[in-house]
Amino acid sequence: xxxxxxxxxxxxxxxxxxxxxxxxxxxxxxxxxxxxxxxxxxxxxxxxxxxxxxxxxxxxxxxxxxxxxxxxxxxxxxxxxxxxxxxxxxxxxxxxxxxxxxxxxxxxxxxxxxxxxxxxxxxxxxxxxxxxxxxxxxxxxxxxxxxxxxxxxxxxxxxxxxxxxxxxxxxxxxxxxxxxxxxxxxxxxxxxxxxxxxxxxxxxxxxxxxxxxxxxxxxxxxxxxxxxxxxxxxxxxxxxxxxxxxxxxxxxxxxxxxxxxxxxxxxxxxxxxxxxxxxxxxxxxxxxxxxxxxxxxxxxxxxxxxxxxxxxxxxxxxxxxxxxxxxxxxxxxxxxxxxxxxxxxxxxxxxxxxxxxxxxxxxxxxxxxxxxxxxxxxxxxxxxxxxxxxxxxxxxxxxxxxxxxxxxxxxxxxxxxxxxxxxxxxxxxxxxxxxxxxxxxxxxxxxxxxxxxxxxxxxxxxxxxxxxxxxxxxxxxxxxxxxxxxxxxxxxxxxxxxx
Amino acid sequence: xxxxxxxxxxxxxxxxxxxxxxxxxxxxxxxxxxxxxxxx
Numbered sequence: 001x002x003x004x005x006x007x008x009x010x011x012x013x014x015x016x017x018x019x020x021x022x023x024x025x026x027x028x029x030x031x032x033x034x035x036x037x038x039x040x041x042x043x044x045x046x047x048x049x050x051x052x053x054x055x056x057x058x059x060x061x062x063x064x065x066x067x068x069x070x071x072x073x074x075x076x077x078x079x080x081x082x083x084x085x086x087x088x089x090x091x092x093x094x095x096x097x098x099x100x101x102x103x104x105x106x107x108x109x110x111x112x113x114x115x116x117x118x119x120x121x122x123x124x125x126x127x128x129x130x131x132x133x134x135x136x137x138x139x140x141x142x143x144x145x146x147x148x149x150x151x152x153x154x155x156x157x158x159x160x161x162x163x164x165x166x167x168x169x170x171x172x173x174x175x176x177x178x179x180x181x182x183x184x185x186x187x188x189x190x191x192x193x194x195x196x197x198x199x200x201x202x203x204x205x206x207x208x209x210x211x212x213x214x215x216x217x218x219x220x221x222x223x224x225x226x227x228x229x230x231x232x233x234x235x236x237x238x239x240x241x242x243x244x245x246x247x248x249x250x251x252x253x254x255x256x257x258x259x260x261x262x263x264x265x266x267x268x269x270x271x272x273x274x275x276x277x278x279x280x281x282x283x284x285x286x287x288x289x290x291x292x293x294x295x296x297x298x299x300x301x302x303x304x305x306x307x308x309x310x311x312x313x314x315x316x317x318x319x320x321x322x323x324x325x326x327x328x329x330x331x332x333x334x335x336x337x338x339x340x341x342x343x344x345x346x347x348x349x350x351x352x353x354x355x356x357x358x359x360x361x362x363x364x365x366x367x368x369x370x371x372x373x374x375x376x377x378x379x380x381x382x383x384x385x386x387x388x389x390x391x392x393x394x395x396x397x398x399x400x401x402x403x404x405x406x407x408x409x410x411x412x413x414x415x416x417x418x419x420x421x422x423x424x425x426x427x428x429x430x431x432x433x434x435x436x437x438x439x440x441x442x443x444x445x446x447x448x449x450x451x452x453x454x455x456x457x458x459x460x461x462x463x464x465x466x467x468x469x470x471x472x473x474x475x476x477x478x479x480x481x482x483x484x485x486x487x488x489x490x491x492x493x494x495x496x497x498x499x
Numbered sequence: 500x501x502x503x504x505x506x507x508x509x510x511x512x513x514x515x516x517x518x519x520x521x522x523x524x525x526x527x528x529x530x531x532x533x534x535x536x537x538x539x
Binding site (some may be wrong): 073077079080083084087088091095209210211213214224225227247266267268271274275278281282286491492493496 | 501502503504506507510511514515517518519521522525526529531532533535536537538
């Protein structure tokens with residue numbers, strides 16, 4: 001391994017660990033709100049970038065490049081939704097969720113759902129789904145991190161995995177949400193620099209974008225179309241809709257992403273955070289997809305499409321820049337793994353342990369339990385990743401589609417539809433999860449040309465509306481919740497708020 | 500443009516443009532948020 005690349009990687013790891021120690025010294029672990037939400041002190045820029053880097057995992061450097069390398073410009077349907085995922089999330093539910101979560105006294109997004117849709121069943125189902133799916137997602141990020149480290153350093157997979165997992169667990173364990181948010185902020189900047197550098201080098205290498213597209217067309221003109229290789233997706237609008245939805249409105253159903261709203265300094269933080277999110281997305285999102293397309297012309301004989309971006313970097317960049325790019329790839333993976341780990345630990349401690357096992361736990365005990373669970377989940381993830389690693393991106397697509405399908409209507413209706421009630425939310429979560437899982441297991445996407453995400457969202461949204469209306473008399477929304485939702489809708493100071 | 504079919508050009512440039520317009524619209528519509536939140 002080139003020593004320059006190693007220096008950049010070590011420097012990167014030292015910085016993220018330093019942020020973890022800084023967050024701990026700033027008092028992130030002194031009480032539960034500090035550990036889980038950074039004391040609700042996060043400003044718009046950090047909110048936007050932690051939201052975006054959390055949403056964009058190692059998928060952007062491995063999966064996105066692979067998709068566009070094999071399907072050409074068709075892959076940009078995913079980017080088309082992804083570009084607006086942040087601002088859509090912040091504009092639709094950001095301000096209201098920040099306000100409502102504080103009015104209802106919720107510290108995790110699952111606790112928030114239970115306070116809005118009061119029933120132990122809400123929490124049990126939501127927490128169960130979250131812990132189960134996020135554990136899979138954490139596992140996928142660990143494996144991607146281990147493989148990335150092994151590829152870069154030349155170390156064996158178990159050793160590389162150990163280093164990657166140990167660093168993620170350490171700073172999450174030390175600094176909680178604040179460490180996660182600020183490392184995400186730093187990592188999002190590294191990601192942008194890294195990917196834009198590869199993009200610029202690729203375009204320059206091919207003599208400009210027009211020449212690059214002509215070179216791709218010379219190999220296969222269908223790769224320039226919006227319908228995929230050999231026009232395989234021509235007219236499949238159900239698949240196109242799902243591709244756009246999964247990374248746009250789908251984010252509103254991801255618990256580890258919407259938690260960012262609850263940690264904002266104030267509800268209005270969502271406004272500028274939305275602008276920063278769009279700006280960052282415009283710089284970052286299209287680049288990996290376009291590099292994947294250019295790789296068709298640069299490396300036509302590439303055997304593993306998932307390595308398209310990595311191999312292009314190796315072929316075109318000097319070692320020092322390669323070090324930045326490798327740090328960017330690790331940043332993408334780690335900035336998703338850390339909030340997943342924290343979220344899974346938070347939900348397991350607050351929403352399962354404290355709610356159902358030890359309701360009398362003190363704040364200090366709960367921070368200890370949260371930290372212990374972060375460590376335990378990390379260690380179990382490491383063991384599974386060593387013993388039987390599943391295919392990374394199958395797991396990512398599975399987990400994110402089910403999360404989005406199950407939770408999007410519950411989070412959106414919580415602040416926008418006063419008639420959304422407990423039975424509606426419970427049936428909606430179950431219907432979305434079952435429809436999305438069933439769609440994927442039965443491989444209905446190919447037969448129906450409808451994406452699992454589209455099917456899942458349709459099922460959960462219909463269930464929310466129909467069941468809420470049918471049970472409006474028998475299970476009315478409690479008056480104090482109606483008042484809280486009305487207050488959250490109003491733009492103004494948070495009543496009886498500490499800040 | 501850039502050697503792409505018109506439909507691909509529309510996707511490549513239209514999607515970012517649409518989100519830029521959405522974001523600008525969001526900023527305009529919500530310009531009173533900070534002020535009203537600060538009011539007692």
